[in-house]
Amino acid sequence: MTIYPIKAFQDNYIWAIHDGHHLLVIDPGDAQPVLDFCQRYQLVLSTILITHHHHDHTGGIEALKRQFPNALVIGPNNPTISAIDQVVGEGDTITVNHPSVSFNVWAIPGHTLDHLAYIGELGLFCGDTLFHAGCGRLFEGSPQQMLHSLSRLAQLPSQTKVYCTHEYTQANLAFAQAVEPNNGEVSLTVAEVQALRVDDRPTLPSTIAEQLRINPFLRCQQSSVQQAVAVWSKQAYRDELATFTSLRQWKDQF
Secondary structure (H helix, E strand, O other): OEEEEEEEOOOEEEEEEEOOOEEEEEOOOOHHHHHHHHHHHOOEEEEEEOOOOOHHHHOOHHHHHHHOOOOEEEEOOOOOOOOOOEEOOOOOEEEEOOOOEEEEEEEOOOOOOOOEEEEEOOEEEEEOOEEOOEEOOOOOOOHHHHHHHHHHHHOOOOOOEEEEOEOOHHHHHHHHHHHOOOOHHHHHHHHHHHHHHHOOOOOOOEEHHHHHHHOHHHOOOOHHHHHHHHHHHOOOOOOHHHHHHHHHHHHHHO
């Protein structure tokens, strides 16, 4: 089984999972890069998974369905997403025969209210909720919802690979350094990521273990993060939710 990041737009990744014959893609915001990938490797698109309704994750569905009318589109219960064939939500299991993969479905609201994660042996496909060294903006959900979603993801096995859908890592790490300038793990990751990006290589996937070491949004219980947020906001926080709320506001202005 091969997992490959198909580049789209300025910084999106459409994750492609294939067995050499059949292809599953996650969040195809643009159809053409997927069609080109299919042609290059002589693949038949069988399945499309959608994490949430934003256009840069769904915009290619209709064109892909025209080219591959038998492709099954699976996603959240949101009527604004075109051509959903199978609605899934919290607690569901997805089994795909070609390629042979299965996923558990988690509801992880925060970035949007309809946001889903797909979790299986291959890893965590989490859309715009958990980024490498960051998390998504709160467009629809509350800080409490996002913190709960991130806390759930943080409890996955440490070796779980994390496949998000944007190449935001360098900007996220700059913020992580501002929050925890003495975190040596962040400094090491900055150097590793810079070497990858110089060669235009993806910084993904990461792992849950790495995110617990470097991602400030998963470290709101740490005194170093709480103290940094207190200095920025000029308020003292000992509560994890209050820390997360101000941390997200800080990142929005960073």
